Amino acid sequence: MPTNAQDPDASTDGDQLEVTEPKDWAAGVPAVAHALGYSLSQTSPTKTAITLLTMNQVDGIDCPGCAWPDPEPGKRHRNEYCENGAKHINDEATSKRVTREFFAEHPVSDLATRSDKWLNQQGRLTEPMVKRPGSDHYEPIGWDDAVALVAGELRGLDSPDEAAFYTSGRVSNEAAFTLGLFARAFGTNNLPDCSNMCHESSGFALHETLGTGKGTVSLLDIEHADLIFVVGQNPGTNHPRQLSALEAAKRRGARIIAVNPLPEAGLKRFKNPQKPRGVVGAGTEIADHLLQVRPGSDLALFQGVNKLLLEAEDHAPGTVLDQEFIDAATDGFDAFAAHVRAVDLDDVAAQTGLTRAELDTVAEEVLRADRIIVCWAMGLTQHRHAVPTIREVVNFLLLRGNVGRLGTGACPVRGHSNVQGDRTMGIWEQMPDTFLDALQAEFGFDPPRHHGLDAVGTIRAMRDGTVKVFVGVAGNFVRAAPDSEATEAAVRRCRLTVQVSTKLNRSHTVCGETALVLPVLSRTERDRQDSGEQGVTVEDSMSEVHLSRGRLEPASPLLLSEVAVLSRIARATVGERVDVDWASFEADYGTIRDHVSRVVPGFHDYNRRAAQPGGFRLPNPVNEGVFPTETGNARFTVNEGAAPRVPAGHLLLQTLRSHDQWNTVPYTDDDRYRGIHGDRRVVMAHADDLADLGLAQGDRVDLVSVADDGSERRAAGFRVVPYPTPRGSAAAYYPETNVLVALDDVATTSGQPASKAVVVRLEPVA
């Protein structure tokens, strides 16, 4: 085991590895039982009932889990949530509390040795706390003093660009808009967010090719598709209600192709707990074909399929491509076609690990389908060549006109419940001038025009001493970011670190000279302000915007809302400089929505439309036949790139989620669907690779990564588990493995950390 006293991974809780057969179906009755078990361990039966019965209902609490959308109001079930959504909401509604006595008992140096799971299990934060320079303890501080402290530090900087404001995607539209406005009024676009590490590559690829960074698909499209690809995604764990939509599609005859190195349970069969057949029967088969590709080979796969489609068109001209669409609405076809025709299919087979017959099967399925959707998540975005890969997916869709028509489209499945909304509200270090112009017209100040820092850029700047104040609004930056040791050293150089949070995590224990913990209301709680009880709005992965209202009493009387904290900091920092009525933001969130309605396209009449049942859907230009790209057309592209070369004796490691965690927060040490129990420090690899390395199940190894620049990083003390992943690849859980991801190993153009493509060797330890 590691010995570093500052290393939470040295913790020995969860060292009871037990391995069973991976499951070949997801959800069903055990899932409901697990959800209730976890909920009741966190909170009371009454609170569990309130949260679960109002979750995802019209006028209820939006699930704080993933960004999968809710069905239309009339089509919702009484229980419109999944096992994991129930766990996420009750983790937030927990009855446990972190008090001033807790902080008196636990110095920061002690908290910094605790595991992520332990920190989370201490419960909800209850009052603002400060760690003063030179002190090893957090002590209580009043809200006014805390706000003054932040404002004082910010005003004392030489340049606004010496501050960075991070957000995670659980933040509401109202809080996100307030934060973005404040940062720009202060004078910086340094607005790194979790999206920089999540779907940044999707945004770049889609923007360039379709002219919009968002997905084009709605639930209605899924109801009408003939063929759905689920690529680089584990919906059984990470977007469980997607399985209900896929099940419905299957039952009316749609076909599904899953592309994944791992045979994830949810891709195989689904037992819908909301249907009698899901409780008693064998469930519904989800994927007709599961293509177990080698990690990082999706670009090769889609190029191979695109080549086969061009060849099919050669054999039967006029029957395969949507020539009318290509001629009228796209450009770049000839260069793309020439490039893809030159692709060697044997090479594609070798790179993907698929047979030529499997490639032909995919092409045949495609040729039979009039309407195709491609869904994807982190398996595509977290690679160095993620952007070219996703652009090739767009090429695939364009060939047969599979965008902008009912039942077709590009579907990047977002992670956090409001990560898409935060971007819409202006949380991005590179917002376009049109947005900044609108902000200027509404508020009368001149926002900075130079781009700000993204997540990786912020770490570099803290390391180099050019960012001195770090404010995190939700999330767990220290743990979510790559290269944990470098990130922690960078954060510790800051003059001030501020975390606006609901629960304790490692970002509170790795702090600057001065550190603040500012505890806030969660989405489940009633938010009372001067004008009455407030609701907040969120935007899901399919651009539906709707209201969410908390139902529980606040975890502590000393909590403020995120909007209150941010508008108070804004008033104290830039109150005299810009003419914004920050107090009215806090008193009535409708005021913020009124501003948004004039700044952000698609939000006219925001207050009224958000309040109607189900809210409203933002228009997507692609679905109106408009491609706002540089040329005004959808763009075919020529794409190059491949997974990193893996030297002999090494494996390509992906870092991924277990079934029982929310991002950086493990709930238990189990990963039920993969048959791994009692330990998260495991590395899954092919039995034959393990045999070649002389390793057997349960053996202990250190994972040593080799970065592009040759530098090495170590994650100590992992147990080996033979697992059906392709030869040459391996998988281990995030965030324990973030230490292995080099800061500079990022995707081209999007700058997203390549955390699904880490070259490692397994070093046996005694």
Ligand SMILES: Nc1nc2c(c(=O)[nH]1)N[C@H]1C(S)=C(S)[C@@H](COP(=O)(O)OP(=O)(O)OC[C@H]3O[C@@H](n4cnc5c(=O)[nH]c(N)nc54)[C@H](O)[C@@H]3O)O[C@H]1N2
């Ligand atoms: N319960 C739960 N739900 C969540 C989250 C959570 O932590 N817990 N997190 C939320 C967030 S923020 C996000 S972004 C989403 C993430 O949702 P996912 O993207 O599903 O999350 P990961 O666990 O990273 O899984 C990535 C999947 O991609 C596959 N994969 C890896 N490399 C490749 C590759 O090269 N090619 C292909 N085709 N597949 C590959 C992996 O085997 C795995 O199945 O989930 C959201 N929902």
Ligand SMILES: Nc1nc2c(c(=O)[nH]1)N[C@H]1C(S)=C(S)[C@@H](COP(=O)(O)OP(=O)(O)OC[C@H]3O[C@@H](n4cnc5c(=O)[nH]c(N)nc54)[C@H](O)[C@@H]3O)O[C@H]1N2
């Ligand atoms: N190696 C590796 N690294 C990754 C990934 C990976 O797959 N592999 N995935 C990346 C992805 S996709 C993402 S999205 C990021 C996730 O990065 P983050 O979004 O930064 O991390 P989370 O774990 O979701 O943050 C959890 C914390 O958020 C706070 N919180 C929860 N709810 C609220 C709320 O309502 N308000 C406030 N103010 N705080 C709240 C709690 O304090 C909790 O501890 O990690 C990225 N990092």
Ligand code: SF4
């Ligand atoms: S699928 Fe996602 S949004 Fe829906 S209940 Fe589950 S975690 Fe929540």
Ligand SMILES: [Mo]
């Ligand atoms: Mo994410």
